[in-house]
Amino acid sequence: MRVELLGVEPLTKAAFAPFGDVIEVEGAERRLINNGSTERFHDLARVEAEGTEARVLINIFRGQPFAAPIDITMMERHPFGSQAFIPLQGRPFLVVVAQDAAGKPGPLRAFLARSDQGVNYWRNVWHHPLLSLEQASDFLIVDRAGMEDNLEEYFFPDFICRIDTITDF
Numbered sequence: 001m002r003v004e005l006l007g008v009e010p011l012t013k014a015a016f017a018p019f020g021d022v023i024e025v026e027g028a029e030r031r032l033i034n035n036g037s038t039e040r041f042h043d044l045a046r047v048e049a050e051g052t053e054a055r056v057l058i059n060i061f062r063g064q065p066f067a068a069p070i071d072i073t074m075m076e077r078h079p080f081g082s083q084a085f086i087p088l089q090g091r092p093f094l095v096v097v098a099q100d101a102a103g104k105p106g107p108l109r110a111f112l113a114r115s116d117q118g119v120n121y122w123r124n125v126w127h128h129p130l131l132s133l134e135q136a137s138d139f140l141i142v143d144r145a146g147m148e149d150n151l152e153e154y155f156f157p158d159f160i161c162r163i164d165t166i167t168d169f
């Protein structure tokens with residue numbers, strides 16, 4: 001089995017732009033509401049919910065922690081909806097994504113999401129299932145429900161991508 005090393009980049013809107021939204025206060029449009037008592041950071045992510053009887057779903061995922069070295073052996077995507085992950089306990093997490101290459105994941109990219117960042121994968125964007133770090137962590141998930149099966153998985157046939165180190169940028 002071939003092992004390809006995968007480096008980890010800091011999560012920024014610009015770097016993540018081909019894959020979805022970075023949910024963070026930094027750089028957001030800020031509106032003062034509620035008679036000035038509340039700041040609204042406006043329109044942070046594009047939520048997509050397509051298909052029959054489609055609706056937006058909110059879940060909480062409690063992810064068990066991963067520690068380096070982390071072997072990425074598969075990727076998945078959701079053809080009918082976006083999927084957002086917002087950390088509820090202020091811990092960083094790993095995000096692994098890829099653009100599509102003729103129906104399979106292209107080259108992988110890994111990002112370290114800070115504790116004050118969430119991500120929203122757009123519909124049909126290849127990503128790895130939740131990769132919590134340090135300890136079991138809860139995430140608010142904004143997902144899609146509907147009649148169609150919304151999960152497509154791809155298991156690498158003859159290689160793995162290994163994340164050897166997760167540096168804190």
Ligand SMILES: NC(=O)N[C@@H](O)C(=O)O
Pocket residue numbers: 076083127128129130
């Ligand atoms: N299967 C499921 O609901 N979770 C994955 O989609 C994931 O991205 O973690």
Ligand code: NI
Pocket residue numbers: 076077078083127128129
């Ligand atoms: Ni997913």
